Amino acid sequence: MDAADQVLVVGQVARDLVLRVAEMPGERESARARQRLEMLGGKGANQAVALAQLGVPVALLGVVGDDPVADDLLARARGDGVDVSPVVRRAGTSTGLIVSLLDAHGQWRYVEDLPEPVLLTEDDVLLAARPSRCTVVQLQQPSAAALAAVRQAAGLVVLEGAPADDERRAAILAAAHVLRADAKEGGLLTGADLTDPETAVRAAREVQRAHDLALVAFGYDGGDVFVWRGGSLVSTHGDAHVVDTTGAGDALTAGLTTVLVRGGEPEEAVELAVAAAAATVEHPGGRPHLTPSRLRHFLRRARVG
Ligand SMILES: Nc1ncnc2c1ncn2[C@@H]1O[C@H](COP(=O)(O)OP(=O)(O)O)[C@@H](O)[C@H]1O
Ligand SMILES: [Mg+2]
Incomplete structure (x- = not known):
């Protein structure tokens, strides 16, 4: 596969450990795990896997350690059809870990062990530089790495999340064609409290002025606006049955990117994005399962207007 035909996803790779409990334990309480799931995770990996499932040639740039966990995660990513050749294996580092406590009501709490060595540096990004038709940058990485990633991108640039509020923020935003943020991130970007669609549309319109397309979620379980x-x-x-919203935003971003990178129209991109998100909330863990039949099911049910 020629790198120039790939989408490059720049973002976190981690080991995800999901522990399902009936009720979230309170202080000085313990809970028995009803199920334990371990999977390839981190937002960068989730987005890359979703793109691969949607049939898009994809490569991943993120950081893992030099431990056996890294071997396992990279093998899983390869098995999912993701080109992991850009992934940085940091010597003397343990691979990132995200523990998610998930209760029977779909409420979650994450504990993230993502210290600096498992985050991308500017040098990591520059060393991995390669031509690609689209670059998706997940903004939880340090701003120097995010800026390097958008600067060396040639094709479509998609940002996911909210950039850090520092001196690089304006340059990162200016380089993007598409920006996607959840309600919290959209609030950080615009200063607005995104609890209803009207406020979210106004906020997204403000963000979109500098871009081709902006999408912002509203409320915790409200919806998304696309402008x-x-x-x-x-x-x-x-009417998706919500088990765990984790990773739905990543699937949404992947759905949107899939259509845009193929030259499709925004309306079509929105439909696939929404179906991919809905298909990801019905199972525990952030790893997507975007099979054609599940997508067809949710495409039929999408409420977009
Ligand atoms: N019941 C639901 N059906 C469809 N999509 C949902 C549902 N609940 C939440 N979502 C979507 O899930 C996404 C969650 O986004 P985000 O918080 O960024 O997730 P993550 O960062 O874990 O990928 C939002 O875009 C939201 O609209
Ligand atoms: Mg998100």
Whole structure:
């Protein structure tokens, strides 16, 4: 596969440990895990896997350690069809770990062990520089790495999250064509409290002025708004049975990117994005399972208008 045909996802790779409990333990309480799941995780990996499942050639740039966990995660990513040749293996480092406590009501708490050595540096990004048709940058990485990633990107640039509020922020935002943020991140970007669709559309319009397309979620379980030069759409959540929203934003970003990178229209991108998100909330853990039949099911049910 020629790198120039790939989407490059720049973001976190980690080991995800999901522990399902009936009720979240309180202080000085313990809970028995009903199920333990271990999987390839981290937002960068989730987005890359989702893109691969959607049939897009994809490479991943993130950092793992030099421990056996890293071997296992990279093998899993390869098995998912992700080109992991850009992944940095940091010597003397333990691979990142994200523990998610998930209760029977779909509420979660994460404990993240993602110290600096498992985050990308500017040098990591420059060393991995390669031509790609699209670069998706997940903004929980240090701003120097995010800026290097958008600067060396040639094709479509998609940002996911909210950039750190520092001197690089304006340059990172200016380099993007598409920006996707959840309600919290959208609030950080615009200073608005994104609890309803009207506020979210106004906020997204403000963000979009510098981009081709912006999408922002509203409320914790409200929906998403999509705004581009020629129009806007609001999607409210359908009747998906929510087990765990983890990774739904990553699937949403991947769905959107899939259509845009193929030259599709925003309306079509929104539909696939919303279906991919809905298909990801019904199972525990952030790893997507975007099979054609699940996507068809949710495409039929999408409430976009
Ligand atoms: N019931 C639901 N059906 C469909 N999509 C949902 C549902 N609940 C939440 N979502 C979507 O899940 C996404 C979660 O985004 P985000 O918090 O960024 O997740 P993550 O960062 O874990 O990928 C949002 O875009 C939201 O609209
Ligand atoms: Mg997110």
